[in-house]
Amino acid sequence: MAQVIVISGAGSGFGALTARALADAGNIVYAGIRETTGRNAGRVRGAQTYAREHGVDLRTTELDVSSQASVDTAVARIVRDAGRLDVVIHNAGHMVNGPTEAFTPEQLAQVYDTNVLSTQRLNRAALPHLRGQGHGLVLWVGSSSTRGGTPPYLAPYFAAMAAMDALAVSYAAELARFGIETSIVVPGSFTSGTHHFASAGTPGQRRTRRSIRACWPPSRGGSRSWRHRTPTPRAIKQVQYRHQRALDIRLADIGTTLVQWDALRAIGRLPGASAHELAAETFQSDQAFGTLAGRLLAQGLIERRPGRRKRIEHHLTSAGTRVSEAGYPIAEEVLGGTLAPLTEAERATLLALLRRVVAEPASDAARAK
Structure with a gap:
């Protein structure tokens, strides 16, 4: 049976890819996109074109997760048009990148609003319908940072995702009695297919950023920028x-x-x-x-x-x-x-370098095999 699904933040990246994949699987998918008649009108047309060319039921709906009124209207429209709502996917989010000290409290609050409070707005609109049906699924798109792996200069985003993860776990216990399941998906780090880093926000206090850069020794190229001192693996x-x-x-x-x-x-x-x-x-x-x-x-x-x-x-x-x-x-x-492109000597060198990075004794490595 086809599921009726709503995905927040489905204009691009994971959201758009997920919406298409779920529609391809035969579901009725509502891609939540904000400003559908404005700057994101092109993304709406792209979803419509995909639905037409692939013969799938992929629809778009105006959904601004920063507005309770917008979320309420979107969910009401979905239930009115489809007759029910089976799956809610919390995908909307926003990343910021820079020295943590340089972010203003207001900026941190905005990151928290986009990544955490947005899920509460959508839950408050959707859960009464799922609870009334006696079934449903709430799926949260989380971050691997909540389970370790926290490189520097992403702290506001990581803090917000940790809060979202904790909220999801608590919701899971509360919703189970109503037949509503919960899942947390942790995609890991993707370097293509999303606009996560390209659209990331930056610190608002330029004076603090300049002060931090001035304390660093210059890199080989003479740059003191924190961006250049953060390797991209x-x-x-x-x-x-x-x-x-x-x-x-x-x-x-x-x-x-x-x-x-x-x-x-x-x-x-x-x-x-x-x-x-x-x-x-x-x-x-x-x-x-x-x-x-x-x-x-x-x-x-x-x-x-x-x-x-x-x-x-x-x-x-x-x-x-x-x-x-x-x-x-x-x-x-x-x-x-x-490892086929590497010689035996190069493989040995690679192993030695990796052990140095993780500070792993050889005996531990042998036991881990």
Whole structure:
């Protein structure tokens, strides 16, 4: 059955890509875009063209997440036109980039409004309908920064995303009794396909920015700009994406995915571990790992056993062990392909450099294999 879905911030980036993918899957998708008759009219036409050329039900709706009136009107229109609303996707967000000290309190409040309060506005408009139906899904697009990985000069954005993550977890517990599910998606870092960095805001206090730059020693090129002193590991991300994509495709041969295999490996390394421990081991939120574990349980790959007190332990089944073990030669083969352009000496050098970066003793690396 087709789901009726609304996505905030769907004019570009993840939102637009997700709207198209969900429409391609046969759903009725409302792409929430602000200023649909103004500066974003071109994006509306783009969505309409895509719907027409691909024969999908992709619609646009005026949705400004900074305005409760706009959100209320959009949700009311969706329910009126489609008869119901099944899925709410919180995707709208805004990044800022710069020395944290140089942002004014008002700027931090604006970042919080866009990334956190916007979700509350949409929830207040949509949840009464989902609760009345007795079913629904609220999906939050989060940030990997909430689970570690926090480079400098993005603190206001990271703080807001941490707040959104905490709000999502609390909502999950409250909504479950009404048949409304919750998921948090953490996409990771993407260097293309979005306007996240290109449209990022900057600090408002130029005097503070100049003061901070003046305290830094110049870089090789003589620049004191904080932008130039923050490396952009594009090449590393490209290699990582290519490798993970290749491994994910190959793991399909044994009926699993990279995310599932990583979870099976973690359970194999830590038999009897709790969901919280395994979430930390696999760099996921508790909610995300709980959903993943539910899928593995349904596939007969893991089992849950009662532990001490209220602890729930996770163990591999025989089928899970087979899948886990079958993935290792595939992973070795894919890794060999990824590193094929390097000589043995270059591979050894790369390993030594990576160990230096993470300060990992050789014995620890051996145990991690």
